[in-house]
Amino acid sequence: MGRAGLARATMSQAHVLHSNRCAGLRLIHLLTDDALARVLDEVELQAARQLRRRREQLLGSLSDFLFRAGARRSPLEGWALLAERDGHPAKVYLVTPRAPSARDLRAVDGLREQSGIADCVGAVVHDVADRDAERAALLGWIADTRPLTVEALTEIGEELVP
């Protein structure tokens, strides 16, 4: 790991096809195909790790909020959990590390149906600011006729935690 926790891949001269120094610029190294593939593999691995971490953060914080609100929580497949609180309908929460999508709504709707609990509702939980009005309208249209919502994690915390 390097500074700020960024991953580093150490390269030797064997990984360099050739080097050029442009006028007034730094030395530029052109990597071999193998070396470039290694860098891309590392980028992919780190991105996958970060996505997993974000999901864990979302699910963990959500679980804390629900616990504080007195909900019983059961883990479900695919980064989701079922929460049951006295006086409230059972609710399936699915977390996403990206901006919520129609696919997320479909997934949480499937989990809600699989629960077999009458009146069970579903929510896609995120923590990103999505400024795509067209996507928001699409999600609203999908959820309009189903017991589904799209909710920001912070809003859930504000609502659930006294």
Next chain:
Amino acid sequence: MSDDTRPMSDEPPAVFLSASFPQPGRAESFAHSDPAALADAVTAIARAVLQREARLICGGHPTITPLLLYVASEYGWRHQLIVYQSERFRDVVPDETWRLGRDGYGELRFTPTIGEIGEDLRVMRHEAFTAADYRGAVFIGGMEGIIDEYKLFSELQPGADRFALSGPGGAAAELPGTVAPNVDLASRRYAAVALEIVRALGL
């Protein structure tokens, strides 16, 4: 803890953020740190504070400022970040820090250089810690500098709360934190911790 006796001010409430990534090779004497957790914690605290329309004030650490810019720009929160930087470092200020001011997300304030690096940092911290009537400060990760900031902040803002998160490790993990009900400073669920902190600060 925050209470109702705090003097009223026209300015939005202020929170100081003291955070940095421990550097490999220099961080052995502090608690093991997790860089990804540190970034998660900084992001969560910034989101929670800025969402409450409070000001978030910090020193211009080159690896922390880009995270703050990312949060502010993601949500379009403007004029709430204030970054203090010593003139000593003007020539090495990263572009993200300049962008804070240029794009209207925050303000970059330079403090004079008077001598050795330690003296310049003390001047910068002194100016930052006396710039507002702080509700509190949050300490995340870091090394010796975070301990210095904790001590000076405690001295100059004795009435403000201090939250030292231990989850991401670093020097902050060894600092005493404000004892506040419902705030679990050891938790690794940073969105939940951030909500607890902003509530404890009365934001």
